[in-house]
Amino acid sequence: MSENIQHKPLLPPGGKDNKVLLHSCCAPCSSELMEAMHASGINYTIFFYNPNIHPLKEYELRKQENIRFAERFNVPFIDADYDYDNWFKRTNGMEWEPERGTRCTICFDMRFEYTAHYAHEHGFMVITSSLGISRWKNMQQINDCGMRATLRYPNMFYWDFNWRKGGGSERMIAISKRERFYQQEYCGCIYSLRDTNRHRIAKGRERIKIGMQYYAPKE
Template structure:
């Protein structure tokens, strides 16, 4: 690996490294360890939203540190306190005043932790991202250093000398989850303001989470079970490989005597419902979706619960589909039914862009 023009501060043999995520940490940590500096990872990122996204990034950072045998410290997650800290800056653009204030809050806490642990030097992996302002990061580090006497901020451009390329290589080698936005709800809102962009982000997120999808599906199904226990007629779906796998739930509901129906595409813009009997009664239909061939079901008034897949959902119940509009055209016929959006945790976003015809769900699991 090409050695970057990085100068280790005099007397620095260890550093408290604020880590925003595993991908951004990877090449920096490797360089430090190869150049006589022992890093301790401090994961402090209360800006990240929602909590599920925070936990995914945290676990990846911890996995990275444990794999290298270096110390990893978990900072507190207090998103509400962070929001108070950036109050009034919510509508600032990326690289605006909100970002610098966010950096200052996080680096000040890092400096406090460094002093608490007896570290003189602290640094941050934020300076490895090409999406961040190095000037803002340096200003934030200087402010933090001034607020916490006895500490010294190691201001460094960690993008040079091949570290960016090495980061991408380590990301692939370690199969790190690679987030699609900075972390906060304001970043997500500003960055994912079109449906095609958000769909692309979700496809990439699914790819990054591929090894975890089965486990996540099981957890979602557990949460769904009590919500549908008292339902008698359920409109479900047969999942594609990248959707929450509710097949165990579908079979359980059917074995419990519930009426389960599944959608079947019948034209360019329409779909119908057919009763589910068993996986043997399914055949591949439009878009490679397994569809029912059983009895046609038309008594829509009896359907009391609908399980709706989607590419992304927000807290208000807005849903992003795959772009064909089948559910948005069909669901108005089931206005009386309880609509439950079903998704993986990382598919919950701050805001889903909507059109007038888009149908909302009542809750998201």
């Protein structure tokens, strides 16, 4: 456990209930949320539903890192279905959409809909996600998808806390270095991998080598 966790600012309650279902996209992004909620005494469970992560090797790497960190906190970890066929059906025709475009909205909708359904079935009235902590993401796009998903269920609440503020993004990177997390080099889907590699090649860089990059500890 981090020696600085007790110094994290206390979070406002996630709605009326102190029981939160945290949709996690990966260990690096969720680490700051996990430590912050732990410091505030929030009862949370991790929900790992990310059929957008391709190929399977990359998916397993990200999932196992998340499980490893969850075990340190003794936090329940829900390993949801890897129904990537459904993801490809939902995003069919959006193969050349840019990052933050319509394909991403469809992807977020799919993941939040399943998260909200699980929450409804298992007594969670509050859900939130680690997706918005990344500066590469459109926070409003993510929050809109989260809120849209919870509208399907009476009294369910999407906690749209700004996890970036107050140094959250910087702490996320610091935790990732401390824990030596696997460092994914693209958003997740096969189209993101394609576009990232195209950009790297244009800049004279090598293609991404899955499973090779880890955060280096601080000097």
